[in-house]
Amino acid sequence: DLEKREKLAGILSYITCLLKFMSIPSHSIDKLVTANTEKYKESSTIPGIILIKFMKMFADAQKSMLSREKSQLLISYILVLTLFVDEFDSDPSDIAKDLKMTPASLKPYYMELGCGFRKSCVILSLPLKFPTLRLPSQGGRRNRR
Template structure:
């Protein structure tokens, strides 16, 4: 199809009285009257031809996608077809939940839970067989006072989140609760240790013989779990995938909630993660947490039932 260089200019008036100009091509050899209205399918075909000739690369790509989405029925308008496909699309609930957990980087959770403790089941985060590897901080409570334990942890680069809460262990009378909180502190420390390792060590698949010497004291059982959860299956990768790193952060933040009775401050764990409190807010929000500010301190709580972020379509245009 050949187009004249001449272009007809036609205008109408909108309700506000402003002029709207529309440029239309004149096709050589075809009659063209001023008030002529093209059929929908013919107008769409001409628009595609113009796009293919003069459109940008992105416009041409978008046009090709629209053509592929059209049905074999020539009478249907392309826009109606696309909108109908979106409206008729049925969401697989199981797949959606999996996708939300993946996209939001959310640890194991239960949206039907009626208490914060059950919203993120601790036994799904720290497995039963892992508690025997989480005795280092508990042993400190049995061998000295709080001041000496804090001094030891600070000298050995324990997370500030843990150091700032060690004295809490001496206030807990129930031995089972004390063991649980101490184990959570240890687990947070190991997760942070794994996150800060050089990636070539993270992804090196340790053995039982070299784990303690080569991987800075992370028990091999935990290291293998961390590698499975947060590692990269690509042996040539040079860094942890963003979504895996976010998931690791999610595990750490959930454990901070348990450690502080589901009302925690954001400052010290942000320092341990080498993040600003402002940037860390989003991660807590993804977990369904509520944040409130008072006297420059951000407090995090976990309301139930758990409300996770909704999955949104990318590049969805607003109407």
């Protein structure tokens, strides 16, 4: 139906903006933070209000660049949106090409999102199953006073 197609078109457009933002070199992000943002908004292919939102969400304010953590967050946002578009049953090979990564290198990101794997597909099923944290055992430690 028309409403569903419009919603999917909006999500795909947003994914495209996220991918464009991710491809901006670090030195350009630094210029965006320090320079007149209005000037850049006029020349950018990313709409101004969305660019400002991405800067707040993903650019590290202290370093004026995409930190490793923020870059991982950006990738996770993109993967969640692609899962939504594919009705939570997605083939990661296409988005891996767009992210300039391999499908295997995306596996940890999908696991953090609670996804399962079936052949070449990633599935987000309910209830969510997240990887368990392995805490060091304290069996060998004793309090000595």
